[in-house]
Amino acid sequence: MSGYHVYSFFMEAKSSLVAIIDDDPGVCRALARVVRSLGFDAAIYLSGEEFLEQRVAAAPNQVLLDLHLPGLRGAELISALLQRNIAARIVVMTGLDLPGVREECLDAGAVAYITKPVHRSDLAKLLNL
Numbered sequence: 001m002s003g004y005h006v007y008s009f010f011m012e013a014k015s016s017l018v019a020i021i022d023d024d025p026g027v028c029r030a031l032a033r034v035v036r037s038l039g040f041d042a043a044i045y046l047s048g049e050e051f052l053e054q055r056v057a058a059a060p061n062q063v064l065l066d067l068h069l070p071g072l073r074g075a076e077l078i079s080a081l082l083q084r085n086i087a088a089r090i091v092v093m094t095g096l097d098l099p100g101v102r103e104e105c106l107d108a109g110a111v112a113y114i115t116k117p118v119h120r121s122d123l124a125k126l127l128n129l
Contacts, residue, residue, distance in 0.1 A: 016041070016061040016127075017040070017041045017043060017060045017061055018035045018040045018041065018042050018043070018060060018061070018062045018063070018064060018127065019043045019051060019060035019062070019063045019064070020032060020035065020042055020044050020045065020063075020064045021047070021048060021050075021051050021063060021064065021065045021069065021077075022044075022046070022064070022065075022066035022069070022093070023046050023047060023066065023069050023070055024066075025044075027116075028044040029044075031064060031118065031123075032044055034118075034123055035064075035123070035127070037120075038120075038127055038128075043060060047069055047070065047072070048065075048069050048071060048073060048077040048080070049072055051063075052072070052080060052081075059086060059088065060086070060088045062088050062090075062091065062127060063081065063086075063088045063089070063090045063091065064091050064093055064118075065077065065078070065090055065091065065093065065110070066093050067093065067096075067101065067105070068094060068095070068096060074101065074104065074105060074108075075104045075105055075107070075108035078092075078105060078108040078109050078110055079109070081109075082108075082109050090109060090110045090111060091111060091112045091113075091114065091126050092105045092113045092114070093114055093115070093116055094113070094114075094115055094116060095115065095116040095117075097115050101113075112126055114126070
């Protein structure tokens, strides 16, 4: 599974686009379902490089970013997003919370850092800020 995939929840009104960057296709699909159920559009990317290489018509308003991606990841990827003037709110997700990484990601520009599994109620709060 590769490429840019947009899942539209609302056809009539424009909703906020959430980019989901995670190397696990199952996690991407599950998060996309939750994001859609909350009234947002979702775009899936399986790597940070894939996201940066895509030329999309609509820039995401928010990014759900898996911390442990192959290749470009973490604070380095957050910096790359910000250098490209991607003005999205970045939420870092991780299943392996290592000491100091939260602070590193927040200092790099992430607005939140959460651990997996991500619960629907937590995601709703983060996306609706």
